[in-house]
Amino acid sequence: MPSRSAERTGAAAWHAAAPEVELWSDYDPAVRELPGVALGRRTLPGTAEAEITELHRAGVRCLRLTEPVRLCADAPAASARALMLLREATGQGLAVLWQAVCTDGCAARRRFHHLYPPERLTGGPDGLAADWRATYYPSKCVFRRGPGFVEVRDRRFGTLELFTIDEPGHLAQLEALAEGVEAGLLPDAVRRDFTEAGLIAEQAGRAWFLPMRVRRWPFPSLTV
Template structure:
């Protein structure tokens, strides 16, 4: 049984990651680097794949290209809930990559569904920020963002989620950062 595979990230990522995991694959490599210099939908699909694979426990070897003008918070904070990439470009990249490895753990920024609500737990800042969303516009927005349908989200809701950095503005595109967790890896009190 093959345990490693090189893939082009599909859209949507969730079913593909579950299919790979059920098939015995425990390690994948993305076929191209993810570029946030001028991101395209393919780059966001690849980030989705890394996010879903991270939550599932599937090891992903990937490379990140941010460019010189990248927001320093993007790597220092906003993406550290994803498995660290194998390589990162730019000034100080080795130090930023070491810090990413030091800060990463599964469950750092996750969301889960309940009946009529969504709960988000975000520890990317080092402290727990808990969001309990029960308003229909917000619950619907999370589901739309998870499916990369940001254009359908109420603009005020989208702005509120951007303000909390749950939605990251990458070039001209919006990307939903929290990972859907379908089972807690440790008791929920810890997360």
């Protein structure tokens, strides 16, 4: 069992690994070259949801992750936090410029293919980045809350998979999983069930929830 000192060190490293982003107020690459459209660089130390919500309210419509993002299980905290930021930005409808890195073949499993596609994928199979871009559409893996349950609608792998989360122990962990919780603190049943369903990633000692919250339905909504 990790010592309290090790836990504090791990938590400090996680919180210190804040993503740095470059910001613009428009989606269009040509428009982003115009004066006044670039909004500079910023480090985002807060929670992914709060940071992206604030950026959107401030008029940001495109951001660039300044560092490559590793997709693999051994990804550092900086990459895990960048992926959670990417999840929230995708759900909010922002364009994201980023570069992905994969060295263990995980990218081919399409676990992250509901996220805004990368400009480049280093280390993945030939053509995978192009396929990611060609098959991407909004709300590919989302969740929404109902009274006493959460429904996940997942089309990352082609066909629609529906998951209804209604066990109290599982529901109780969702808020923490949204921003990453120490994987060893998850109840065994919760960790097993979410892992088997492909709904969580584990990186840098943390588990985090992959589906995006529904902010708006795309048209036509039946595609979700």
